[in-house]
Amino acid sequence: MLPVVALVLAFVALVIVLEVVSYASLKRIPAVATEEFPEIDRTLLDKFSSYDPELGWSPQPNREKQKDTGDHLPGEEVRSVVTYSTDEYGSRVCVPKDRDEDAELTVSTYGDSYCFCREVDDDETFQHYLSTDLDTHVSNYGGGNYGLDQALMRLKRQYPDEETDYVFMVVTAASIARILSVWKHYQEFGNILAVKPRYVLENGSLERVENPVQEKEELLDLPAKADVLREYDFHYDHWFKPHYATFPYTSDFLDRPEYLRYALYTGGKELERRAGRSVPGVDFDQAQTQSALRMERPRVHYHERLFETHEPLFDAQIEEFVDYADEQEFTPVFVMVQQLRYATYESEHGPIYGDLMDRLDESYDDLETIDMARHLDPDDGVESLYVERGEGGHYSPETNQQIADVLASVIDEEP
Template identity: 80%
Template sequence: MPGKSTWGPFLYHRIRMFPFLALAVVTVGIVVVLEVVSYRALERIPSVATEEFPEIDRELLGKFSSFDPELGWVPQPDQEKQKDTGDHLPGEELRTVVTYSTDEYGSRVCPAKDRDTDADVTVSTYGDSYCFCREVNNDETFQHYMAQELDTHVANYGGGNYGLDQALMRLKRQYPEEPTDYVFVVVTASSIARILSVWKHYQEFGNILAVKPRYVLEDGELERIDSPVDEKEDLLDLESKADFLREYDFHYDHWFKPHYATRPYTTDFLDDAEKVRYALYEAGIEIEKRLERPIPGIDFDQAQTQSMLRMEQARVRYHERLFETHEYLFDALIAEFVDYAEEQGFTPVFAMVQQLRYAKYEAEHGPIYGDLLDRLDERYDDLETVDMVEHLSPDDGDVESLYVERGEGGHYSPETNREIAKVLADVVES
């Protein structure tokens, strides 16, 4: 038959090739699955960026009730919110819900003492979430305990994720409405990064709603760069402002791009054992949620928190380098605070407090801000400074005992806030 001699070898060759083709298909399938799984895992790891411009939908935008065109965001007046701190395991009874309340000024309420314009001494505080006292109730803030110590109202104008720059901006906006004898600015060392930021996502991946103004130094003078977002709706199209964000946010080049995940995602994921551990703990938490009960033998929530703190050490070292290269901007903001105090006639107090991620690092390496507070003392006769680390060092070295046990992790406990209040009240009384 014609063609018989041709088809035989052809079919034989095809049959012999089949195992190799099957192996190739299986290999490609495994690679694709690994890439998808790795990308999904990287999406959940806080130390990795997987998108430059994640989608912001209208539902998420609607929840952004603190938007402020001048400051970026600010606690709104006459609000009361209850926050589940996460202080429970799946299936367990809820143990901790904290209440955040603000008064007509947008200050967190001070249950210990009402405002009194005839008080012998008046006090206000400005700063970040450690000033606001997240993760504790209204009557567990250091302002509440401080008001008890001083027998006077203590206003709380802390703002979550604020840097020294936003604290100063809020002070200048608020002080004319509520002048006080003493103004405390209370921030963590992460302010060194926040004052270089315009869009928080470039340094705190996933914090996509937080667009803010900042200051730059021009010929030795502070110049304010306003936020590029005038209306909340503008957040829906941040990519159109990409050039501005990349130019004025220092972290785009120095933190975001080095931590931006690229293909092959599998290599990016598997090359770091800490990322793998974090993903496994995340999977354990998801399983517990589905089962609606904890898995005996391991506290996945606590293990994941410890994993996150280990990954955060790289950020702490990054912030330490920023104090070496950009402390001049920090100093300039402190100088502006002191000048404004002289202009308005109040006593300025600057207090540095400590996030948990810094506490664990600094216990071995010393403060990442070096002798900053000593230099500020020498430079400004009218400025009072408080390095809270010097007052909050447990004898047993267990720095974690200063903070809430679970929850978002890293804010001071009510007991620690009581100690902080005594230290700050001493500044006024002395």
């Protein structure tokens, strides 16, 4: 009898260990959600310096931040730190030229982190190169993780204080998901501070749903806002729930080989960090990045479907951009750029946004459109357009120079 009891106890202990290890591993995998409402403590809230009650978050004026891009291995000297600086308007600084109200040509840019140009220095943004090409100040009102909706809202708030002849709206295809979002965590698990407003279509017209969090302190008790977050965030039902890990966690962890690979690479990086040296012949950082990109494929397919099902909402916001341009008398330019996860997929399958750009050209005579994928032709594969390490997926300084040349050509071609 005792051997049977011992075997049962050993089996139970093994199951418990597997569950604990599986849960801990799943928590570190970006493609898995393990909590609907992770705790937000005071320390984390205090670090959220970009909180904005109207937009959710926004780059703050007169700030300078230095960011370690991760361009080094454990134990190595930090070799790559980028500087993000903003001016009194909250625009990323334009090094070549200061604002000049009497300038013959004025230009501003709005959009997401690709507009802001994350992972490169202030003098490596496409706005920097464009300013040099045009010999005028170019404002940069990009916001990390912004969708077309937030970029449009920021434009309407900022433009009366800085009118420009041209406004470039620069976003990635991820905007189709971001304009359906109210709480980023429901699609980007762990992004728990990012609560935002959005637009909805009511009888064919855009209606704004205000940011559910009007006071920063309210982020400490998001469960109290569960009903409104779930109601207005499309991804709660369509992305969060299908990726929400539940007991037994072992099956969720072991059913997907990529989860196990990612956990092993993460463990390897942790061992390197603790040892203060890298394992010869093994690049765990690159392996982890590639694993994360493979896990991103379902998200790319998901976003591709969203362009099929929610085109009217996206198109309505483009129309709002065009109408605002007509009202304020500036030339609107819509620019589609690519995240790395889309670029690798689209190089084989075509754009996930289908014929969007062609449709916009046909629909709006006053709108200039630029599909940057048609202008960037890398010799060494699409990966060569992006920074090599760090957070990954943002354009390199060399690519930003090419982008600036393309944008400058639009202005040069204007009569």
